[in-house]
Amino acid sequence: xxxxxxxxxxxxWGLFTLPTVLAFVVGFVVPFVMGVYLSFCRFTTVTDARxxxxxxxxxxxxxGEFWHxxxxxxxxxVVTTLVVNVVAFAVAFLLTKxxxxxxxxxxxxxxxxxxxxxxxxxxWLLLLNGVLAHWGRSITYxxxxxxxGMVMLYCxxxxxYMMIIYIAGLxxxxxxxxxxxxxxxxxxxxxxxxxxxxxxxxxxxVCSFLTVTNGFKMFDxxxxxxxxxxxxxxxxxxxxxxxxxxxxxGFEGVGQAKAVVFFVIVAVIAVLQNRLxxxxxxSA
Amino acid sequence: xxxxxRHSWLWTVLFTVVSLLWVFPIVLVVVNSFKNKAYISRDAxxxxxxxxxxxxxxxxxxxxxxxxxxxxxxTVVVTVGSVALILLCTSxxxxxxVRVGNRVARFLYLLFLFNMIVPFQMxxxxxxKLADMLGLNTPWGLWIxxxxxxxxxxxxxxxxxxxxxxxxxxxxxxxxxASIPRTFFGxxxxxxxxxIVSVAILEAMWIWNDFLLPYLTLDMRKYKTMSIAIQxxxxxxxxxxxxxxxxxxVLAIIPIIVFYLVxxxxxxxxxxxxAVKG
Numbered sequence: 001x002x003x004x005x006x007x008x009x010x011x012x013w014g015l016f017t018l019p020t021v022l023a024f025v026v027g028f029v030v031p032f033v034m035g036v037y038l039s040f041c042r043f044t045t046v047t048d049a050r051x052x053x054x055x056x057x058x059x060x061x062x063x064g065e066f067w068h069x070x071x072x073x074x075x076x077x078v079v080t081t082l083v084v085n086v087v088a089f090a091v092a093f094l095l096t097k098x099x100x101x102x103x104x105x106x107x108x109x110x111x112x113x114x115x116x117x118x119x120x121x122x123x124w125l126l127l128l129n130g131v132l133a134h135w136g137r138s139i140t141y142x143x144x145x146x147x148x149g150m151v152m153l154y155c156x157x158x159x160x161y162m163m164i165i166y167i168a169g170l171x172x173x174x175x176x177x178x179x180x181x182x183x184x185x186x187x188x189x190x191x192x193x194x195x196x197x198x199x200x201x202x203x204x205x206v207c208s209f210l211t212v213t214n215g216f217k218m219f220d221x222x223x224x225x226x227x228x229x230x231x232x233x234x235x236x237x238x239x240x241x242x243x244x245x246x247x248x249x250g251f252e253g254v255g256q257a258k259a260v261v262f263f264v265i266v267a268v269i270a271v272l273q274n275r276l277x278x279x280x281x282x283s284a
Numbered sequence: 285x286x287x288x289x290r291h292s293w294l295w296t297v298l299f300t301v302v303s304l305l306w307v308f309p310i311v312l313v314v315v316n317s318f319k320n321k322a323y324i325s326r327d328a329x330x331x332x333x334x335x336x337x338x339x340x341x342x343x344x345x346x347x348x349x350x351x352x353x354x355x356x357x358x359t360v361v362v363t364v365g366s367v368a369l370i371l372l373c374t375s376x377x378x379x380x381x382v383r384v385g386n387r388v389a390r391f392l393y394l395l396f397l398f399n400m401i402v403p404f405q406m407x408x409x410x411x412x413k414l415a416d417m418l419g420l421n422t423p424w425g426l427w428i429x430x431x432x433x434x435x436x437x438x439x440x441x442x443x444x445x446x447x448x449x450x451x452x453x454x455x456x457x458x459x460x461x462a463s464i465p466r467t468f469f470g471x472x473x474x475x476x477x478x479x480i481v482s483v484a485i486l487e488a489m490w491i492w493n494d495f496l497l498p499y500l501t502l503d504m505r506k507y508k509t510m511s512i513a514i515q516x517x518x519x520x521x522x523x524x525x526x527x528x529x530x531x532x533x534v535l536a537i538i539p540i541i542v543f544y545l546v547x548x549x550x551x552x553x554x555x556x557x558x559a560v561k562g
Contacts, residue, residue, distance in 0.1 A: 005454045005467075009383045012464045016380035020373040020435055021392065027432015028399050031407035031414055038410065046413045100296045107548060108303040114540050114551070116493030118511040122533055126316060126526070127309050130328025156309070164552055165559045206559050217403050220495045224515065241405045242496070256409060263406040270401040 039256040044249055056257035065232050066258060069240035072147065076236060077215040080151055084158045084211050085204065091159065092166035093192075106167070110160035121224020124153045128225075139226060146226040146234025153221055158214065162207045169203030170196075209273035216266060237262055310537065317342050317534045321527030338527070346517075346531030355513040356539075361423045362498065362509060363491045366430035370438050370487050371480055373431055378442030379472055383451070393443065399436030404496060407433070412500035421503045429501055430491055438483050441557055445479045446472070478553070485547065485554030492540075510536050 009016070034046065039056055041049035060066055091109065095102045112120065128139045128149050139149045173196065181195045197204075219238035222228070228235040228243065235243070241262060245255035316324050318339065319332040330336065347353060381389040415421055415429055449472065457467045473480070495511040502508070508516065514532050518524050544551065 003383070003451050003455065005451055005458065006383045006385060008458065009380055009464055010386070013380060013384075015465070016376040016468075017392070020377040020431065020439070023373070023428045023432035024395070024399070024435050025432070026414065026418065026420075027411065027429045028402070028407065028435070029395070031411035032402060034410040034414075035407050046410060094295060094299075097292075097295075099292055099299065101299065105299045105303050107544075108306050110552075110555075111307075111541070111544060112309075114489060114493075114544055115537060116495065116511050118495050118515050119493075119533055119536050122514065122529060123309050123313050126324070126328055126530070127312055129325070130312070133325070133328070156306070161555060164555050168556050210559070217405075219405075220493075220511070223495075224518075238403070238405055242408075245409055252409065259403075259405045259408075263403055266403050267401045 035256060036260060038253065039260045042253050044252055052253070056253040057261075059254045060257040060261065063244075063254070063258075065235065066240060066244075068233070069235045069237045072143070072235065073216060073237040076147065076150065076154075076218075077212055080154045080158070080215045081208055081211040083151070083155050084162055085207055087155070088159045088162035088207065089166050089200075089204070092163045092170055093196075095163070096167055096170045106160075106163070109163055112157050113161045115157075117218075117220025118224045120153060120157055121221045124149060124156075124221075125225055128152075140229035140234070142230065143233030146229070149225055150218070150221060150234075150236075153225060154215060154218065157221075158211060162211065165207050165210075166200070166203055169200050173199055205273065205276050209269065209276075212269055213266060216269070313530055313533050313537075316526075317530035319527070319530075321525055324526040324530065340531075342527040342531035343535065344531075345525070346528035346535070349525070349528050350513040350517055350532055351508070352510070352513055352532055352535060355508045355510045356535075358423050358507050359492060359509040362426050362430075363488055365424060365427040366434075366491050367484050367487045369427045369431050370434060371484055374435055374438035374483075375442050375473065375476060375480065376468065377435075378439050379446050379468055381439070382443050382446040383454075393439070396436045396439040399433075400440060404433070408496065408500055411497075415501045421501055423502070423507055426498060426501060429497070430487075433497070434487060434490070437558070438487065441479060441483055442476065445476050449475050479557065481550050482554040482557035485550050486558045489551075489554070 038046070038049055040051055040053060042052050042055070043049040095106055099105075115123075125139060132138055132141070132145070137145070139145050177199070178191060178195055181191045186194065217238055218236055219242065222234070222236045222239045223242075226234040228239055232240070232243075237258075241255055241258045244251050244258055312328065315332065316328060318337055319330075319342075320336050320338050321342070323330065323332070323336040332338070377392075381393050411429070411433065415425065419425060420429055453471055453475075454467050457471050458464075462470065493511060494509075495515065498509045499512050499515070502512075504512075514529070514536060517529050517532060
């Protein structure tokens with residue numbers, strides 16, 4: 001049914017939708033379509049593209065550093081998703097109990113999230129190199145050092161953010177259900193694992209996927225903290241793609257093909273999330 | 285009961301310790317910003333005393349080397365302009381999409397949804413070249429780029445809000461003779477205000493801190509945002525002037541802390557609004 005408002009509004013598309021749509025075409029649609037097309041071309045700028053079929057994808061998939069970056073990124077994402085969500089949930093759970101100063105703690109934990117990735121990277125460069133200097137090493141000593149450095153940085157940045165979402169979820173829980181469980185004789189642990197956690201599944205899924213996608217796409221922190229050193233062993237996927245593009249001329253096509261692969265992975269994760277958030281929810 | 289209270293105090297003490305550890309990285313940067321650059325890498329944990337203490341030298345050198353004050357200005361111009369444009373255009377667009385609801389509107393909505401799952405690396409090369417060709421490599425050109433690339437999330441949140449507004453309100457306004465723009469700005473926008481604030485916060489946090497998009501799009505000879513200016517301190521393969529770096533980091537963090545202290549409530553509502561994003 002089209003309402004009266006709908007019929008009158010439709011004629012106003014020039015004012016209401018055209019600005020956004022024009023910017024959207026310039027800022028997204030055309031770059032995206034061109035990006036997909038260019039992944040099948042050899043080029044150095046957008047005007048000298050020559051179609052070469054799947055060559056770029058073959059080159060991308062036979063690039064050892066790309067696979068290293070992929071495995072490195074997956075490991076990074078798994079570790080950080082687990083740590084961030086477990087810690088953030090625990091902190092949120094405790095802070096929703098009657099703890100004096102809970103508001104102050106909440107503000108403190110959230111604060112790092114507002115700071116940009118480049119700045120975060122250099123803050124942690126100072127701290128980690130300061131600590132490692134006692135052993136005469138630095139964060140770029142090996143890819144493993146870079147890995148744990150980025151894990152710490154990312155946890156510091158994300159725990160407060162996820163904590164906020166968990167606190168909102170916990171505060172929206174129906175109090176009577178938890179009370180009913182306690183009246184029925186459930187102890188604290190049973191209430192947490194059998195009642196609270198299942199009811200919190202929507203928040204848990206949202207937070208998990210936010211951590212997964214943010215971790216998978218992480219770039220700025222990687223660039224500032226290690227910049228891939230030593231010899232590209234601490235490179236996450238986004239940085240690997242960037243350096244393929246801008247590091248060597250003649251590899252732009254390979255970079256674009258890697259970017260398409262990257263996009264497909266991120267899109268699959270997003271679609272999975274959508275499925276899960278709609279199916280896993282338990283209602284009270 | 286008394287045991288419970290003691291229990292709670294223990295938690296307060298524990299969380300106080302953890303909170304202090306949590307802010308330690310930032311305190312460390314502040315302390316080192318007063319230290320001679322040679323001492324920073326030698327011992328980051330010492331207190332700047334005697335010859336190690338250089339007063340505000342690092343700040344002066346940092347500002348001079350990065351032209352940080354100009355970058356601060358450009359960051360403000362880019363962020364404020366982009367957020368204002370995004371709020372205005374996407375709220376109007378979202379209202380049109382929901383109220384019209386025909387095939388075109390649904391198709392547009394799907395495109396905006398699709399936009400949300402595309403990582404920037406996918407379009408970075410083509411977008412920066414296109415922006416360059418169209419002359420959008422200026423801070424005000426970035427307003428349009430951000431509106432285009434960032435439209436998805438804003439349209440998505442706003443359509444959710446408009447769907448919850450009873451259409452009868454707008455109908456009665458129009459029967460009373462209000463024009464379409466008048467109905468939108470007089471009736472719909474006031475109802476949408478809380479979500480407009482949330483989206484403003486979300487987009488501002490993104491754009492203020494964004495590095496790669498402005499770095500690839502802006503004309504680097506003329507305009508740098510703060511993140512870019514700080515990254516430029518590192519330059520090539522040379523060593524970093526850690527002293528100037530510390531000064532710049534502190535100066536970059538101060539506006540964020542001030543913003544946080546002033547708008548904390550809205551920031552939290554923004555975070556929760558953004559939690560729908562995948």
